[in-house]
Amino acid sequence: MDFTRWLPRRLSPQKVNLRRLILALTICSAFIPFANTFYASYTVQRQQLIDTTLEANHAYATKLASSTEDFLQSALQQLDYAAQVIATHMDDAPRLQEETARLQLQSRSFNSVGIFDAGGVVLATSPATLKITGRKVDSEGVRKSLAARGPVISDPYLSAAGNFIVFISQPIFARDGRYLGMVAGSIYLKQENILDQLLGTHFYEDGSYIYVVDRGKRIIYHPDNQRVGNVLAGNAAADEIAAGHGGKSLVINSQGVETLAGFAVVPSTGWGIVAQRPQEATLAPLHALMRTVLYKTLPVAVLTLLAICWSARRIARPLQLLANGARTMDKPSTDQTIRAVKSWYFESHELKKAMLIGIGLLQKNISKLREDVNTDPLTGLGNRRYLNAEVAGFQAQETPFAVIAIDIDHFKRVNDSHGHDAGDAVLRQLAAQMREISRADDIACRVGGEEFLLLLPKVPLHRAAQVAERLRREIEANELPVVGRITISLGVSCWPGGEASTRSVFKQADAMLYQAKRNGRNRVAVYEAPRAQD
Known part of the structure; x- marks a missing residue:
């Protein structure tokens, strides 16, 4: 019976198996440096592109201002x-x-x-x-x-x-x-003019363009002629130009587009010439390059991942099988299961050897413990626990069996007259003779001081009575040292009989035993099931 089911159970945290752990660590060790390198490379090149574009636009604006x-x-x-x-x-x-x-x-x-x-x-x-x-x-x-x-x-x-x-x-x-x-000469800013010739030929198809603002942040030249005359508000480049400064910076234009702007001031007028390029257009080649790098490394990454998965499985498999074996170390078949594990690397091989040694010792101790638990230490016969287990097996398989209840006549007199050592010798002798007359499948048990039981599976009642009589004669005929001759009384019953319960067959055998004692001892009494009346 498993008494541990009544014990409180502790909730233990979920454990990660070795295969997943190896896989996770390997993927992380490969992916994190790659991702870091990829990100660092992208960040450095991105900043380099931005700085280069800002510098180029500033230089270009300075040249146009000149x-x-x-x-x-x-x-x-x-x-x-x-x-x-x-x-x-x-x-x-x-x-x-x-x-x-x-x-x-x-x-x-x-x-x-x-x-x-x-x-x-x-x-x-x-x-x-x-x-x-x-x-x-x-x-x-x-x-x-x-x-x-x-x-x-x-x-x-x-x-x-x-x-x-x-x-x-x-x-x-x-x-x-x-x-x-x-x-005087006039330049019409909203018509074709000299500024168009000077600045308009530098308009780029990627969204880059030049525009000019005066000291009041008013646009005096723009590729979109409709913008001429508009005043820029919230424009960092226009603010710097109004303060008389040239430079370069990230500017969000009136359409909300992030642009990389370089600007310079025309000395004689205070006009500011702004050369700008959308940041997205600047970074587009880098994004295309990074996508190309990613696409080209993806097949290798997939193959590497598959290799990692296969390797992790190969490494974890022996340890997983050994761990499964460790859960069933008390089973006799575990030894063969552990021996079948292919431990192809040193650590798992050594662990396998240690487990086999441990399983051998454990099985030996378990066998000894089971023998001690189920065996009477004095006679070597089965005890009451062993008897109960065997009877449960007979009942589960519906195996008929006969019961012979045995008791030594006047055993107390033996102990009183010759001492307990002599009494123990009598008990051991009876146990030895019970084993002699028993078949391999018969169950011989000591269930009390001088009380014994013999279970005979698949033996009818009359045959069990013959076995009981044979044992009685052999005990009576055998002369023991110090004690001399002893006799035994026996009661015989059979299951299934008149009662369906196995408990009843033992009561019937016990009743026959006491009947044999009342009738003068040294005899066999057999239980006869009552016949149904017509």
């Missing part, structure tokens, strides 16, 4: 030369008209050119389609130039004709120093 400054200075020089020529011909209208046409058409630096007198009246203009000759112009650029009486590059403003322009002018002085007026 080119724009050169253009503006060149435009001022053109106008200055024209002012010196015009100074002696302020009253010659055809000459003035000729000079404005030359300035407007020769270099194409300006969308329009005009000559103004000291009061702001237009003396000549090109193209003639403007039709403002003879009129006084009171625009922001004209006012500023007349007031300055020097070279002027105006901030962008909306002209009276509705053009968003930059006004560039040079004063006209007579030889005696009198201020005669000015010659």
